[in-house]
Amino acid sequence: MEIKKCNSLEEARAEIDKIDEKIVELIATRNAYIKQIAHFKNSVEEVKAKDRIDDVINRVRAKAIELDLSPNLITELYIKMIDAMVDSEISEFKNAKNY
Numbered sequence: 001m002e003i004k005k006c007n008s009l010e011e012a013r014a015e016i017d018k019i020d021e022k023i024v025e026l027i028a029t030r031n032a033y034i035k036q037i038a039h040f041k042n043s044v045e046e047v048k049a050k051d052r053i054d055d056v057i058n059r060v061r062a063k064a065i066e067l068d069l070s071p072n073l074i075t076e077l078y079i080k081m082i083d084a085m086v087d088s089e090i091s092e093f094k095n096a097k098n099y
Contacts, residue, residue, distance in 0.1 A: 001067065027081065034085045038092035047089050053082055 006012040041047050057078055064074040 030081075031085055031088060034089050035092045038089045039096050041093060044090055044093065047093050048086060053086075056082065 004015060006015060038047060057075055060074050060078050061071040064071040
């Protein structure tokens with residue numbers, strides 16, 4: 001990971017703004033895949049996929065540690081994101097199955 005050397009507060013903030021935009025785009029892309037996944041599942045319990053959530057959390061925690069980032073921060077962010085996406089996936093599942 002290469003970090004640009006900034007020469008001013010404004011330049012550093014502009015770089016952060018670019019990153020924030022990319023993060024939101026990546027989260028939207030992730031959510032689109034989550035909605036697709038709902039069509040491959042057979043029950044709401046399968047949508048909740050506790051084992052898969054645990055695997056994701058463990059993987060992103062390890063990546064955070066590798067990048068010298070707080071694994072607790074990443075865990076909290078991912079838990080919030082996954083909870084919201086599971087709700088979205090349940091809605092998609094119910095709509096697909098015509099509940």
